[in-house]
Amino acid sequence: MTVLADERELRDDALNGLELATRLERLWRTPSGLLGALMSVDHKVIGRRYIVTAFAFLLLGGALAILMRIQLAGPEQTFLSPDKYNQIFTMHGSTMMFLFAVPVMEAFAVYLVPLMVGTRNIAFPRLNAFSYWMFLFGGCFLWISFLLNVGPDVGWFAYVPLSSLQYTPTKRPDVWAQMITFTEVAALAVSVEIVVTVFKLRAPGMTLDRIPLFVWAMLVTSFLVMFAMPSIMVASTSLILDRLVNTRFYDPSSGGHPLLWQHLFWFFGHPEVYIIFIPGTGMVSMILGTFARRPVIGYPVVILSLIATGFLSFGLWVHHMFVTGLPQLGAGLFTASSMLIAVPSGLQIFCWLATLWDGRPVYRTPLLFVIGFIVVFVLGGLSGVMVASVPIDTQVHDTYFVVAHFHYVLIGGAVFPLIGAVYYWFPKITGRMLSETLGRWNFWLALIGFNVAFFPMHILGLIGMPRRVYTYTADMDWAHLNLVSSGGAVVFAISFAILLANVIYSLRRGALAGDNPWDASTLEWATSSPPPPQNFDRIPVVKHRDPLWFDNESLPVVAGLSIERREVLLTSLAEAEPQTREASPEPSVWPLITAIATTIFFVGSIFTPWAVLWGTPPMAVALIGWFWPSGSREDEE
Amino acid sequence: MRQTIVRNVGALPTYGYGPRSGPWWGAMGFMALEGMGFAIAIGAYLYLYAVNSDWPIGAAPPDLWPGTVEVAIYLLSIIPNEMTNRAAKRQDLAKVRTGLIVMSLIGIVLLVFRGIEFAHLNTRWDNSAYGSVVWLILGLHTTHLATDLGDTVVLTVLMFTAHAKPRRFSDVTDNAFYWNFVVLAWLPLYVLLDWVPRL
Numbered sequence: 001m002t003v004l005a006d007e008r009e010l011r012d013d014a015l016n017g018l019e020l021a022t023r024l025e026r027l028w029r030t031p032s033g034l035l036g037a038l039m040s041v042d043h044k045v046i047g048r049r050y051i052v053t054a055f056a057f058l059l060l061g062g063a064l065a066i067l068m069r070i071q072l073a074g075p076e077q078t079f080l081s082p083d084k085y086n087q088i089f090t091m092h093g094s095t096m097m098f099l100f101a102v103p104v105m106e107a108f109a110v111y112l113v114p115l116m117v118g119t120r121n122i123a124f125p126r127l128n129a130f131s132y133w134m135f136l137f138g139g140c141f142l143w144i145s146f147l148l149n150v151g152p153d154v155g156w157f158a159y160v161p162l163s164s165l166q167y168t169p170t171k172r173p174d175v176w177a178q179m180i181t182f183t184e185v186a187a188l189a190v191s192v193e194i195v196v197t198v199f200k201l202r203a204p205g206m207t208l209d210r211i212p213l214f215v216w217a218m219l220v221t222s223f224l225v226m227f228a229m230p231s232i233m234v235a236s237t238s239l240i241l242d243r244l245v246n247t248r249f250y251d252p253s254s255g256g257h258p259l260l261w262q263h264l265f266w267f268f269g270h271p272e273v274y275i276i277f278i279p280g281t282g283m284v285s286m287i288l289g290t291f292a293r294r295p296v297i298g299y300p301v302v303i304l305s306l307i308a309t310g311f312l313s314f315g316l317w318v319h320h321m322f323v324t325g326l327p328q329l330g331a332g333l334f335t336a337s338s339m340l341i342a343v344p345s346g347l348q349i350f351c352w353l354a355t356l357w358d359g360r361p362v363y364r365t366p367l368l369f370v371i372g373f374i375v376v377f378v379l380g381g382l383s384g385v386m387v388a389s390v391p392i393d394t395q396v397h398d399t400y401f402v403v404a405h406f407h408y409v410l411i412g413g414a415v416f417p418l419i420g421a422v423y424y425w426f427p428k429i430t431g432r433m434l435s436e437t438l439g440r441w442n443f444w445l446a447l448i449g450f451n452v453a454f455f456p457m458h459i460l461g462l463i464g465m466p467r468r469v470y471t472y473t474a475d476m477d478w479a480h481l482n483l484v485s486s487g488g489a490v491v492f493a494i495s496f497a498i499l500l501a502n503v504i505y506s507l508r509r510g511a512l513a514g515d516n517p518w519d520a521s522t523l524e525w526a527t528s529s530p531p532p533p534q535n536f537d538r539i540p541v542v543k544h545r546d547p548l549w550f551d552n553e554s555l556p557v558v559a560g561l562s563i564e565r566r567e568v569l570l571t572s573l574a575e576a577e578p579q580t581r582e583a584s585p586e587p588s589v590w591p592l593i594t595a596i597a598t599t600i601f602f603v604g605s606i607f608t609p610w611a612v613l614w615g616t617p618p619m620a621v622a623l624i625g626w627f628w629p630s631g632s633r634e635d636e637e
Numbered sequence: 638m639r640q641t642i643v644r645n646v647g648a649l650p651t652y653g654y655g656p657r658s659g660p661w662w663g664a665m666g667f668m669a670l671e672g673m674g675f676a677i678a679i680g681a682y683l684y685l686y687a688v689n690s691d692w693p694i695g696a697a698p699p700d701l702w703p704g705t706v707e708v709a710i711y712l713l714s715i716i717p718n719e720m721t722n723r724a725a726k727r728q729d730l731a732k733v734r735t736g737l738i739v740m741s742l743i744g745i746v747l748l749v750f751r752g753i754e755f756a757h758l759n760t761r762w763d764n765s766a767y768g769s770v771v772w773l774i775l776g777l778h779t780t781h782l783a784t785d786l787g788d789t790v791v792l793t794v795l796m797f798t799a800h801a802k803p804r805r806f807s808d809v810t811d812n813a814f815y816w817n818f819v820v821l822a823w824l825p826l827y828v829l830l831d832w833v834p835r836l
Contacts, residue, residue, distance in 0.1 A: 011647055123659050192666035200659055204644065226666065230674035234681060238773060247762050247769035249681075255694040255766035260684050264677065515638070526638055541643050554639040560647030569646060570659060578646045580653040583804070624791055629800040 012538055013559035021537050023563045028120065028533035031587055039587035041125035042533055046132050047111025048429065053136055054104035059496070060143065061095035064088045066493055069453075073486035075474040085470035086153035087172075091146050093156030094176060097272065098183045099139045101414055102225075105279035106190040108421060109218040111429065113194055115524035115531060116212045118203030118540040120568050121584050123196035124189075126591045126626060131189035133595030138182020141603060145175040152176035155468065157269065158239065160250040160261045165243045174243060174606040177236040181602055184229045184236075191222035198222075199573050203523065204558055205542040206576045212522045213289075213296060216303050217282025220310045221275055227314065228271035235264035245609050259324060266317035274313040276410060278306060280417035281348055284370050287417075287424050288352055290520040291367035292359025295546055298351035305344035305351075312341040322393045331390045338388035342381060349374060364518075365439030369420030372447045373412055380408025383458065398468075401461025407454045419446065419499065426503070427517045431529045432510030438502040445495035452488025456481040521546035526555055539569050542576070590626035597622045652804040654726060660811050668818045671781065675822055678777055679829055682770045686833065694765035698834035703754035704827050707747060711820045714743045722813035725806040730796065733809055737793035740816065744786035751779050771830055778826055781819050788812055 012020055030040040040046060067088055071080040080088065114122045122128050145151055152172045154163040163173040198219045202211070211219075239261070241247040248254035250261055281302075289296045296302060318326065318334040326334075352374065361367060383405040387393045396402060419442070426434050465478050472478050516525040525548055527536050538557035544550035558578065561567045566584040571577055597618040604611030655661050686692050721736025755775065760768035792812055795805065 013642065013645060013647065124663055188670055192663055192670070195666050196659055196662045199662055204646075226670040227673050230670055231677045234674060234677045234773075238681070238769070241762070241769070241773070245762065247772070248764075248766045249685075249769050249773075251766065254764070255685060255689045255691070256769070257685065257688050257766070260681060260688075263684065264681065267677070538640055538642070552638075554641050556643040557640045558644045558646050559642045560645040560649075567651070569649075570653070570657065573656070578644075578649055579657050581646060581649050581651050582653075582659055583651065620787060627791070628795070 009565075010563050011559070012561050012563050015563065020563070021532065021534075024534035024537060025532050027563060027566060030533065035589065036587070038592050039589045041121070041129050041585055041587050041591075043110050043114050043122040043125065043128060044429075044531060044533075044535075046125075046128050047107055050103060050107030050110055050132050050135070051429075053132075053139065054100050054107050057095050057099035057139055058104070059500075061092050061100055062493060062496060064092040064095070066489060068092065069486040069489040071470065072472075072482050074483065075476070075479050076471050080470060082470045083153065086468075087146065087149075087151040089468055090152045090155055090176070091142070094142065094152065094179065095139075096410075097156055097276075098179065099135075099142070101276040101410065102187055102272070103135055103183070104418060105218075105221065105276060105414070106187060106194075108283070108418075108425070109194055109214075109221075109279065110190060112425065112524060113197055113215055113218055114201065115428075115527065115535055116215050116522055117198060117201055117206060118523045118526075118536060118542065119197070119201040120535050120539075120566070122193050123201055124193050124585075126585050126588055127189050128193055129588075130591035130595050131186040131193075133592050134182050134189075134598065135186035137595060137599045138179050138186065141182065141599070142175060142179040145171075150175055152179075157265055159265075160239065160242075160258045163239060164250055171606060174240055177240040177243075178602050178606055180232055180236040182599075184233050185598070187225050188229055191225040194218050194222040195226075200570045201568060202571055202576045203540045203542050204569070204571055204576055204578050206571075208574055209299070210542055210545045213285035213299070213302055214279075214282035217278050217285070217306055220306045221278045224271045224275050224278070224310055224313065228268045228275065231264050232268035235261060235268070238264075240606070244606075259321070262321050262324065263317070266320045267314075269320065270317040271313045273406075273409065274309055277413040278309060280373070280414040281306065283417040283421040283424075284352060284373060286520075286522070287366045287370050287420050288355050289546075290424070290518050291362045291364060291370075292355045293362065294355065294359040295521070295549075296351060297354040297358065298347075299545065302348055302351050305347045308344040309341060312337060312344070316341060319388060319393070322390050323397045335388055335390055339385060342385055345381060349378065364423075365434070365436060365443060366420040366424040366518075368440070368443040369416050369423065369446075372443060373416035373420070376408055376412030376416060376447075376450065378412075380405060380410075380412045384409060396461050398466055399461035400457040400465045400467060403467055404454050404457035404461060407457075411450060411454075416446070419443075422499070422503075424518070425524075426506070427513030428524055428529045428531070430507060430510075431513055432506050433513050433517060434502050434506045434510060438498055438505070442495050442498045442502065445491055445498065449488050449491030449493070449495055453485050453492050454488070456485045456488075460485075516548065516552075519552075521549040523547060586630070588626065588630075590622060594619065594622035594626055652807045654807055654810055655814075658807050658811070660808070661814065664811050664815050668815065672818070672822065674777065675774075675826065678770070678774050679825065682774060682829060682833075685766050685770055689766070692767065693760065693771075693834040694767040696760035696764060696768065699754070699759055699771070699831055700757035701831055703750055703757050704831045707750050707754065707823065708827050710743065710747055710750070711823050714740070714747075715817065715820060717743070718813050718816050722810050725809035725813070728803060728806050730801060733806065734793070734796050737789060737796060737809070740813075741786065741789050741793050744782065744789055747782060748779075748786060751775075751782060767834075774826055774830060778819075778823060781822065785812075785816055785819050788815075 030036055030042050030045050071077055150171050152175055154168060154173050158173055158176050161167055198215055238249040242249050248256045250256045250258055285296050315337040319338045387405055423434050423439055460478055460481050513529045515528055523540055538559055541556040541558055561581055567581045568584045569578055570580045570582050572579055601611060601615030601619055604615050717736060717739045721740060724732035724736055758771055762769050762772035789812060
């Protein structure tokens, strides 16, 4: 019936070449002007904003790290007051985890996944816009609070009873808890979008065993977000209720229990590590395949490892609580599962090594960062197996050994692949190459600076230096190693300055990239750099796991989609058989208005519980505006 | 790159129902994560139950009748919900309109009973950790009830306007689908809130 109805509609089989491209561009582009920019629902525009914002928070978080390293470079320094120091280490952790690491990975997915699966936009583009605004407002809320001296000072984990009203009678922990709500709403929204994009918007023929490994990694990550983040939302909500309306969740005198907080926090907090790490492995697999000049060895092994890691990551949280007095059986169980998760990670590393071994590696900057990743991450994994054991953990708990361990895992496992990914996909996103010379400087300074900064912390931890202290006395003999560490931190920071300089320089002067500068195999390289608003003039058909290596001359495509209204092709879950031509939403300002209404609700509720009442109607109005059909052709089909 | 057209998808429909539609999968995703939220809240309840020798703490268990009446209404509501769902699949606008009005009214009745239930919990959120977690769980479910009701009311109004085009029937089926989740979520919560304190 619908087919008859739009018989006269212009389809992409009626036009060709430039004419087709121009029509599609006009249809899919973001409207011009400031209002147009605020209305954008293009995954590439939002993905770019997401990436830039997340990197801005990286710079802020990194600046805080440098302040801490200046303070700790020598004994009994007075550069930072104890109160400032508490705020700074809390802000550093919270910024890096909630405003940088998770969002930047999702940002890359928002940009890349629709291109990699060969579609025109992400599923639920308006939700995507809403997600970005929530992330931006949440991040600004945290940082503005910090500048007003209301920055959280209770650690990125905000343990009770320290964070309860009795011990911190300021607004600082409320700011922390509500920032969590902002960022989790943003992350959950993106996760649902990614899952539906991967399930339903894959190009015809992209069966499950032809999905690029980064897309697989983001699919697993999205499920982790969906099942881990509700826990922290329950946690932060109950904390704020305790502080605001006198609930008793964490008050032992009324039946509450402080360890409930730790369970809720770490049930989220441990999967969180894999939410950051798994996308990194996806990036590594993509870069490795391209620069080893052969497909990654053990594609099914890598995918099964990702899924296994995902499941196992939910069974480890108690290893953060070994010193809280667990039953012995519990300690044994969580030690075993903590060691078990090294197995799938190990399998992936062997697959990558085999790929390098068998390939003809081209040592460009992205591959250098991948090799740096393997070295640093394996070191972090080894100290991880050490702290999985209860006796060792009891000894080094809350010392700098743990600080060293998780920086090796997080920076090694996520930041090195991420910087490699920046070098790898920058040409696609901007159309220009980053400088290779600066790239090499960037890599070597990062690798050396990182190790000089963090390796001494293992030793500092073993000789007893506790975490989260704002200073130490000279007679502890920690001064030399701390000075070395601070020096390394400066070198590491310089490596990021070089990255920034490289980006700014190359945006204007970089060599033109062309569609596929690395001769890579996946679909994002089958379109121009940067991609046009419609991504592809016609939706590709996938016949091979590495489509562009299978045939780099011609791209098989489907025709028959509308060029008068925004349409995407939905395909079946497993076989990717075309099913429907579904409408894709047009630009709208309502996601922004909804995000503003939600922000007023969230921030208001820190000050008065009545915000829940007066804050709801504006949100409801905004949501109705969002979903009410605008009368455009998309809506009225 | 040169393009070779290997297939024409012009004859495909422009919307689908159930797993063939994008929004259905979106609803599935949100049900999964909201279901996890309920699971976590249940976990918190059971944790507090396990660490306290007294349960409920300093209060009588909730009065049984409001929650039980709700269970009956929820279960019966599946029938008009499914009828609306089927009418939407047949694209029978008149029946869909009636069905949506009935479902909106059921939502309002349930919201009233929910208010009564809060009044019969026999504890306050600030009495003890027991009171806190009971209010949290009931509040969480009430949020779902209220959002679904809001969604249903807006959809009802929409179906009386010129926007009631064929693809909106797919939205009606997604809305009906989500209602089943609200119903299903209530059953374990009812057992937890009303019966566990009586163990």
